Structures are given as C-alpha cells and as structure tokens.
Amino acid sequence: MKVSVFGIGYVGAVSATCLANDGHKVIAVDVDAHKVNTLNRGRAPIVEAGLEPLLAKNVASGALCATTDCEAAIAATDISFICVGTPSDKSGAVGLDYVRRVCHDVGAALATKGAYHCVVVRSTIVPGTLESVCIPVLEEASSLRAGKEFGVGYYPEFLREGSAIEDFYNPGLVVFGAIDKTTEDKLRDLCNNLPCTCHVVPLATAELVKYASNAWRAVKITFANEIGNIAKACGIDGQVVMQVLCSDDKVSMSPYFLRPGFAFGGSCLPKDLRALRHVAREKSTVTPLLDAVLEANIGQIARAETMVENSGCKSVGLVGISFKVGTDDTRESPLAELAARLISKGFDVRVYDPSVSFAYGRDLRKSGPVNGTVPDLQARLVTGIDELIACSDVILVGNRYEETVEPLSAAASSKRLVDLTRLKPNLRSGGHYQGICW
C-alpha cells in the first residue's frame, strides 16, 4: 500500500517505520520541518528502542521519506493515518486543535486529488469525535462526502513507549471501525497477519475501547499501589501479595467480572472490602480507590432505582433477589437492597427467585441466613415467571435464570422491562426495553 502518516511523534514515527519495513511505501508528514529533516537524514525524531536502525534502513531503501507538504503526500498515497497529538485542554477535555487542523489540511488536499482516498484516525479521541468533528471538517474542507467520495476509519493505537516496535508486531489488541468497505478492507489487509484477534466495531466503540484500555490500566496500577501500601503498613511484601493474586485466572484475573451490569454484593465482597478499609485506617493508610468502589456500587443500585422510577409503573416484578443465580443467599444482595428501596417508596414489588422459594419451601430460611432487608419477602414470592409477568407493569431483571429468558423476551414487546443482567447479547435500550449499561 501507499501510506501517508500524519504526525511524526511517538506513534507516527514508529507506525511509519514499521509499515515501510513491512513493504509499504510510506510518506511521513509533519508541520515540524526539523522532524521531517531528521527523518529524511535517517535519524529517529524520538528515542525509542530499535527505531533508528530500522528507520535508517527504510529511508535508505526509499521505502520511507518525510515531508511538510500535505497535498503532495495525499496525492502520492491511497490511505492516510492521522497520528497527531490530542493533549488535554484546560478543562480536562480532549484537545482537538491538532486533529481539526490536520483534518482541514487533509480535506483540502482531498479536494484536489480526484481519486478515492481513505483517512484513518489513530490519535486518541473521545467517543463521537470522528462523527461530530473529524468527518464534518474533512467534508467541509474537501467538498466531498465521507463514505461515498472518500473513506474514513478509526484505528486506535495501543503501543507502549519503550517497547513500541515489539508492540507494533505483536499487539495485545487490534480494534478498528470504518464507514466504508474500501477503508475496512484496507485495514483488514494491514492487520491480517497480526497474531491477535482483529475486532471490527462501530467507530464510537473503537474510540471508547481506547479510553477503557487506558483507564483500566490506570485503575490496575492504583489498585496494586493501594494494596501495596496496606501490605507495607502490615509488614507484608505487597509485590508478593499481588503476584500470588495475579496467578488466579479463574477469579481474580477473570474477564467474567469485567462485564458491565449491576452492583456487586453477597456475603463476602462488601464485608471484606469494609474490613480491609478498616485495617488500612487503623494503620493510617489511605484507600481512596477502595472507598470509591463502595460509593460507586451504591450508585449503581441508585441507577437501577431511577430506571424503575422512570418507567412510570408502580407494580414491579423483580426477577431474582439473591445476590446471584444458583443460591438462596440474600445477604447484602444489591437486588434485596433495591427491592427494599422501591417498597419504601410505595412500589408494589413481587419477586421470582426459584432458589429463595425453594429455601422457604424446605424451611431452610429459618436455619439459614434470614434476610430482614425486604419486608414480607416470603409473601412477595411468586412461583412462576408467567405469574410474575402477569401481575407486574414493569419487569426488573436482576438475575438471569435460563427458564425466564424466552418468556421475558416475549413480554418485552408489551411490558416495560428494566434489565440489569442482559437477557440476550443483542438487546439494546429502546422502546419498552431499558438495559442498565447497554
């Protein structure tokens, strides 16, 4: 492919060099003439392990060159990667000055090109930016229609400085979106041989994946630091604690707990989080992240409560009251807390929960954990899902019981449904149906 790379910074310099090394003809473009001259002399414009020899080799072979001439670069290539900076502005919002400017320059160059060209943004931009900023600027400057007369894609970069070349060839994650088939096909071709799954998603999804990735990394580092601080205060080696924790792929490192949905609860997580914070307080160690976790969890219960209130219905059919499927345990169940809040506000709440009903039938609830959170819980239990649907104006799905999926999906066409668990993966909020995070 003939590729132009806009921005010869940490992302652009590495991408341009590696693409050239892979056999593409690459023109790097920057407004900084010094960076352009540096690259054309076979020198790396940034410090990055292994970059300079690779860059020099490809400049010498003619596979890679740099210019400040945007129009010439667009004319000589088929696809452009936009890798300009997006520093924070004063309010903390993503700074789009460079992105706007480069989209304007590229758009103006497209106007004179007279052939189809694909513009792929690689800079980190918040969800919706491509749609609301990049495409309108490109269209206005080019007087062409995106998706019809030129292509547009978003392909975020995940490289880490210091191992950027290794990350280019062996990425942890590849995700992109495109509004036209030509751009999508070109990106598929480019990513074809990479040793990981190539996720093709809507533009805004790709934009948010990039932020989720960086936020997640930041949260992990802060979590590890907080555990490390508590560990040191207790005379324990925090790095050993985290190493052992990370050896557990089944629970600690499992993607299962990274699925957006309802609050956590049960007999262990809330109480143990409280106890850990208590230990930290006794040792004068602050735990802002762990504090925020409990606060955010309460916020998720309030979010579900608001969704039910917004339905405008007064009789609520709650599917599940135990803290998860397969147990009758309602201790600190966020669904029990939610039911109690709704009841205290005058909602008529009926509950379908086969495990809790079974426990009452066997009289287990007398010897087991009696839950005082929900008033008259036993009297609120219905025996079948059809009964619950019939007696409720809004169904609140808290736990996903296999036998309820079809009846509830069918009911969604006539009844309001607030879903905290996602009955089916393709369900999205709209009409009678509201999912808590989808």
Ligand SMILES: NC(=O)c1ccc[n+]([C@@H]2O[C@H](COP(=O)([O-])OP(=O)(O)OC[C@H]3O[C@@H](n4cnc5c(N)ncnc54)[C@H](O)[C@@H]3O)[C@@H](O)[C@H]2O)c1
């Ligand atoms: N640095 C990283 O490790 C990294 C990793 C992944 C993603 N990102 C994202 O990639 C983007 C680029 O980051 P970076 O660290 O490479 O930035 P950078 O500041 O190092 O480089 C940006 C380059 O763009 C050039 N530029 C600005 N306006 C231009 C224009 N109109 N035309 C041509 N060139 C122009 C600048 O002169 C500069 O050389 C950012 O959105 C960043 O968040 C960075």
